[in-house]
Amino acid sequence: MALTGVQIFKLLPKTNCKKCGFPTCLAFAMKLAQRQASLDACPDVSEEAKATLGEASAPPVRPVTLGTGEKAVKMGEETVLFRHEKKFVNPPAIALEIKDTDSDDVVEAKLQDVIGSEINRVGQLLRIDAVYLSNDSGDAGRFGALAEKVAQKAPETAVIVGTENPDAADAAIKPFSGKNAILHGATEANAERMAEIAKSAKAVLGVKADGLDALSSLTEKVKSLGVEDMVIDPGAKSAREILEYNTFIRRAAIKKNFKPLGYPVINFAQRDDALFESLVAGLGIAKYASIVVVSSAEKWKNLALFTLRQNIYTDPQVPMQVEQKIYKIGDPTPDSPLLITTNFSLTYFIVSGEVENSKVPAHLAIMDCEGLSVLTAWAAGKFTGSKIANFIKESGIENEINHRELIIPGYVAILSGAIEDKLEGWKVTVGPREANALPAFLRSAQAA
Amino acid sequence: MAFVPPKESFAGRVFPVTIGTGVQQTFGGENTLPFHSFEGEVPNRPLIAYEIQDVPPEDWPETVRKLYDGVSDDPVKWAKYCEEELKAKAVALRLVGTHPDSKDLSAEDAAKTVTDVLGAIKVPLIVLGSNHVEKDSEVLVRAAEAAKGHDCIIGKAQEANYKTIAAAAMANGHKLIAMSELDINLSKQLNILLTQMGFDKEKLITDPMCSALGYGLEYTYSVMERIRLAALAQNDAVMQPPMLADVGMYVWKIKETQAPEDVLPEWGSLEERGIAWEAVTASSLLMAGAELLIMRHQKAVEAVELFVDELM
Incomplete structure (x- = not known):
């Protein structure tokens, strides 16, 4: 059966020597009880304690x-x-x-x-x-x-x-x-x-x-x-x-x-x-x-x-991220539209899927926002006009496309002025709020 | 050492929901984790509804569109086909043609379609809007009136439009789907708002928003598990309505159900891949706690029913 921190503490040397990396034996015992530390970290533990604790501190499912x-x-x-x-x-x-x-x-x-x-x-x-x-x-x-x-x-x-x-x-x-x-x-x-x-x-x-x-x-x-x-x-x-x-x-x-x-x-x-x-x-x-x-x-x-x-088996505490870069969807030419969104993997999957559905080839700029979605990244100051402008300039996309039009997510329409201020010669177009409106949006833009 | 199974029982229970008037269907009602009949009561099977539309399914991929060739041009024929040929236990009519970007059909058009479909089938009907918040609050109100007396499910009410839709569902004796976006707190908040306006929580179905396998399934999966644990372990009544997984529409628009085998040979047969994608998405969400599923492909539905047989 699992031992409590106090039960483990009784078996430790109680010298508070800190060699285990924790300030006291009690703190170390608490970590052992939560299986967040290994008994090996204590150099002075007795053989008897090892035998008792070894069993209790082993991971619950054996590796x-x-x-x-x-x-x-x-x-x-x-x-x-x-x-x-x-x-x-x-x-x-x-x-x-x-x-x-x-x-x-x-x-x-x-x-x-x-x-x-x-x-x-x-x-x-x-x-x-x-x-x-x-x-x-x-x-x-x-x-x-x-x-x-x-x-x-x-x-x-x-x-x-x-x-x-x-x-x-x-x-x-x-x-x-x-x-x-x-x-x-x-x-x-x-x-x-x-x-x-x-x-x-x-x-x-x-x-x-x-x-x-x-x-x-x-x-x-x-x-x-x-x-x-x-x-x-x-x-x-x-x-x-x-x-x-x-x-x-x-x-x-x-x-x-x-x-x-x-x-x-x-x-x-x-x-x-x-x-x-x-x-x-x-x-x-x-x-x-x-x-x-x-x-x-x-x-x-x-x-x-x-x-x-x-x-x-994805870690629920770490947002899934995709790599920051300009992705090619379909087979885009220098005249194909350029869209931008954040690098939250779910955002990327949904947006790239909808662009694909539209059958309109496009350049999709995915900007590193630490895996946050568009609104969250905007609220956290990671998806701002100046950061977007820097990313576009540094990406080198200007050498690959003939136009200077950037389509931004509808939820951050408010950023269009700030981006145009920082990106000289560029026009910002506000896209739809939801990705599922992208096919209609891209097709009508293409027809125009 | 003798082994005693570490059974767990809970104070809370999911509300059972019964729909329909001719043929009735009941889902929910369990006081244990999904399919844990070895330690609690699981009185009802999950209910799978076949999805149909008010307009032909032009944007459905070939794999699933071709099943409905010859009937999908008319929602009445389509609904009858589901009931009679596919032995559907329920039908979900999505009024996607009312969306301004689609055919922009009027609320009156939608109401007529609902009336006609109800006249053609005996199994319960779920009436869904086009997921356009403004248009839905108009369309679903008329649809709920047209379906009065049939004990349908109306959906989906969202934070931006729940008042009118919930009022119409309440006035016309329907159940209601409350949808929020992948967040247990938003889901709880919407259910609270609905009950505060007098909507009976035992007539709600929670839709925490579906995602397809590979496209955020884990988010839906974990939000569902957390909602279910809140319902059972914390006995939180607001979290006790059964849950919907609106599987078909999320699955049949992604690349894995559309990309042909000659383009991506390492992905194998497109037909079987698409069906498996819908079935695996559905069965995984059943394990997370969904009791009501909306699906499109007959083979996927049949495989999931067989899976439920083995679990019950």
Whole structure:
């Protein structure tokens, strides 16, 4: 159970030596209780205190890494239930299932889907993070052969080896030894052998049981067998079970500091219909999964799931910003109109989308206003006549366009005089207040 | 160590809202987080309404426009098609043709369309303006009168025009959508203003403003979660009306539902991408607390209904 600041304080040296960076031992204890400091910062803490506090001060959801290298996926470390409270930390891995009963062609095609899944969206590289190998045949040799093929053809891809048969597990985990693969998994029946195999391959152990009571007993057992890094599978099948189990696991870990369920969660979203599967996978992404297994990786589905994952894991306290520059929408010429707005990403998305809808090619000047929207930036003095004038002059756009007309958002019509004063030879036109009026505005301006 | 599920129960409850007179539909009514029937009561499914318009949907992308070829030239045919062929549980008529930048149709034109559509369907009707604050306060007043006795939802009332629209909804026995822009405080303030003028809070639907996947979905998602927590955990009655996610109109105007595959091959099939975009936006907002959805594509609606089946 979580200790209070005062309980922690009693275990500290009480010297107020400040070596931890905090003014007093009590202040340090309070930070430890909120999990905003690490016990390592105290050089004088006793071994006894370490043992007691180590457990209590560990993060509520254990950090576990899947895979190695640049594409490794960090999991766990979550601290909240709702994203408005604090940023969700580690976005879930999406794993494509490959069965050992799939034909060679299917295996090949799926590996290509995974390798070619990378997309750049708003500056982030997003991809299918892992493959989940299923031992559907029940045959150890066949499963081992699939593992060899995957290791050879997709050497950088993280792997989850899915079987309850220790012989098959042993055969299939070998090619991924030392590569932070997950062996999924251990059950009540096979836990001892699976723990040995996972330890010798330095793999994370997936632990599965039906329901949360059985699952918590099993993680305790696996831990006593010397395995620390686990992912947990409560056996959820329906969307309702995913929601129920994931919610209880996250709550138990965070609110009760219940260690036996303080591990990243793996969910299985496979459905016959790809569209429906994307909704079940989306539930896992929104509601606390660390790994979501899917059965297919269509590009359209990947894009929707990657985008959802990015949205849900955005930091709610930091406005999303886009880079300050003059964006080209469509294929603008030196005579195309020039519009300006702020660099709040939502503003950028909506305005650029509407300009695109208008089918009128345009130059869109996005000015750095620390991620604030137009009215907020204006009110905060970040979107003013002189700042806009400076940005336009320094952007070099004057060398790229033939005209000297700047379209400003309707909400800051008041700025038009100030901009014209500072930007000699320029004419300021007041655009619509709302972006959805831009297509009509741009089309009528073009016709005139 | 034995595991005791950390169940949570709440003092507050979302108001159940029933609409329609022929076929009635009820949504809301839960006293727990979305679909948490393992620790509270979730008496009603969310309601999905099919969106239609008073004018042909020229600006809808091909993927969704083509579904309504042959019926979308006439709102009466279109509404009947939704009810009879698509088995719509409710229809949302958007009077977009009344917008000054569209056809600038009059309030009288709108009232006639509402009357005609109501005469053609049995399922409940949601009547939406064109989101032009001045014009809506004229159009929705006449529309509410024309729909008197049908127990519709009228919307959307915003801070700038709520008085006339709310008065018309109240006088003609309708429910009302109160929309504000992605801010829990603005949303609360508008609901307070409406109740202060005598509008029954149990007849309100809160629209915290929708956003599409990839275009601010996280803002709508978190505002909805915060409103729902205020309703349940803080038992704040002003925040207890059910919530609307007006999904279709936000989804079917963005690039991901329009850009062809030959231009962006890495995005995959345009048709399936568009449908998935609407369905994923809708299902995510259901998880955040929406109980009333307005959608356009049959396949997206069907997938979301199937998803709800698995959650209930």
